[in-house]
Amino acid sequence: SCGHIKISPPVVRLGDPVLASCTISPNCSKLDQQPKILWRLQDEPIQPGDRQHHLPDGTQESLITLPHLNYTQAFLFCLVPWDDSFQLLDQAELLAGYPPASPSNLSCLMHLTTNSLVCQWEPGPETHLPTSFVLKGFRSRADCQYQGDTIPDCVPKKRQNNCSIPRKNLLLYQNMVVWVQAKNMLGSSVSPKLCLDPMDVVKLEPPMLQALDIGPDVVSHQPGCLWLSWKPWKPSEFMEQECELRYQPQLKGANWTLVSHLPSSKDQFELCGLHQAPVYTLQMRCIRSSLPGFWSPWSPGLQLRPTM
Amino acid sequence: PSLPLPRSFLLKSLEQVRKIQASGSVLLEQLCATYKLCHPEELVLLGHSLGIPKAPLSGCSSQALQQTQCLSQLHSGLCLYQGLLQALAGISPALAPTLDLLQLDVANFATTIWQQMENLGVAPPVQPTQSAMPAFTSAFQRRAGGVLAISYLQSFLETARLALHHLA
Numbered sequence: 524s525c526g527h528i529k530i531s532p533p534v535v536r537l538g539d540p541v542l543a544s545c546t547i548s549p550n551c552s553k554l555d556q557q558p559k560i561l562w563r564l565q566d567e568p569i570q571p572g573d574r575q576h577h578l579p580d581g582t583q584e585s586l587i588t589l590p591h592l593n594y595t596q597a598f599l600f601c602l603v604p605w606d607d608s609f610q611l612l613d614q615a616e617l618l619a620g621y622p623p624a625s626p627s628n629l630s631c632l633m634h635l636t637t638n639s640l641v642c643q644w645e646p647g648p649e650t651h652l653p654t655s656f657v658l659k660g661f662r663s664r665a666d667c668q669y670q671g672d673t674i675p676d677c678v679p680k681k682r683q684n685n686c687s688i689p690r691k692n693l694l695l696y697q698n699m700v701v702w703v704q705a706k707n708m709l710g711s712s713v714s715p716k717l718c719l720d721p722m723d724v725v726k727l728e729p730p731m732l733q734a735l736d737i738g739p740d741v742v743s744h745q746p747g748c749l750w751l752s753w754k755p756w757k758p759s760e761f762m763e764q765e766c767e768l769r770y771q772p773q774l775k776g777a778n779w780t781l782v783s784h785l786p787s788s789k790d791q792f793e794l795c796g797l798h799q800a801p802v803y804t805l806q807m808r809c810i811r812s813s814l815p816g817f818w819s820p821w822s823p824g825l826q827l828r829p830t831m
Numbered sequence: 832p833s834l835p836l837p838r839s840f841l842l843k844s845l846e847q848v849r850k851i852q853a854s855g856s857v858l859l860e861q862l863c864a865t866y867k868l869c870h871p872e873e874l875v876l877l878g879h880s881l882g883i884p885k886a887p888l889s890g891c892s893s894q895a896l897q898q899t900q901c902l903s904q905l906h907s908g909l910c911l912y913q914g915l916l917q918a919l920a921g922i923s924p925a926l927a928p929t930l931d932l933l934q935l936d937v938a939n940f941a942t943t944i945w946q947q948m949e950n951l952g953v954a955p956p957v958q959p960t961q962s963a964m965p966a967f968t969s970a971f972q973r974r975a976g977g978v979l980a981i982s983y984l985q986s987f988l989e990t991a992r993l994a995l996h997h998l999a
Contacts, residue, residue, distance in 0.1 A: 638932060690935055696942075722843070760849075760853060761846060814846070
């Protein structure tokens, strides 16, 4: 084809200048000997170049500097006059944006059902450019200063700010270091590093709470009592856990009462002194005991009727 | 006298024992339900012919608990069972995920023990090399070998659990 645009650099920071050249080869027979090379950015008015000259091989070259590119994406056209109109010779795409800021708020949770470590982060302000994120890591020891084997990069699905490290890439009960790297055509950045043992960040689910119907012969005929049992969330059965029970009468604005330091499983638990309402709502949550861990969410509310 | 073991190490190790035993039980149940191989005691003869070993834990027995030897045998035994579990790969597509997780958990527990031996300065310069693994020549041998190996692992872990409690 007759004309060819070159841009440098092809991607700039938003507001930075762009230098472009358009060359017309001498064997472009249909054009005048010395065509006036013109430019158009997006659908702005056509403008001449800053300078047009001959190259030793007879090629015509026009140079233009766009002082401030304020489009994040735009097309730059090279044209020549043609009868009472213009002919497009070439088109180039300009991209502008920002280098990625450091990803922040990196956190991870170990999912016992999928046996994977899911980490998530805040990507930082919009860069307006295709920006890739990779979760990186290496195995370590107690204080996370030691750098052991590198963990294969975890590449998140498109436009997702989380990544799931599969079980085979995890060394449970040992510390590891993870961080996020962000990269686009204007640069790269890394998040602060996170030091963790996957088993210390287990996403725990609440225990299974169940009402116990105690036969009339066993009930101590004491009013205001109810009985329940609970079992830990099955995938976490191997973890020693401590639990909390909270209950509240079904009354507007009623407060919760908390019972702490309960075992993770109980076949029969009696709760008495419940005289404020005919129905009470009970919930439970658990946490790994003696070792680091997070509280599970509260279990769904269980509505029970104390003895009358 | 050996250095006391950190409480976090003992708690994590006990949790790992429970985690592995839970996976092992699931696998034994699956092998029983799927292939009616429910009694390891019926497979002892086959075990001998296949050369399925039982890892020694004499240093962990309650009568003669010897911390350094116990840790060393625990580590070697875990490496042995990890190798055995690897040799069982291909046992069946349905069991493969559970078997893979079990093998990873055993390998990770071996690392926990090895790290602690290094911290105590009682780790040998080089990790023990993997001994020869039995060769399973039929699907039945692989399944039966699996039942036997996993049941040996379960009792191995039970001894380890008691020893860890003693050491706590």
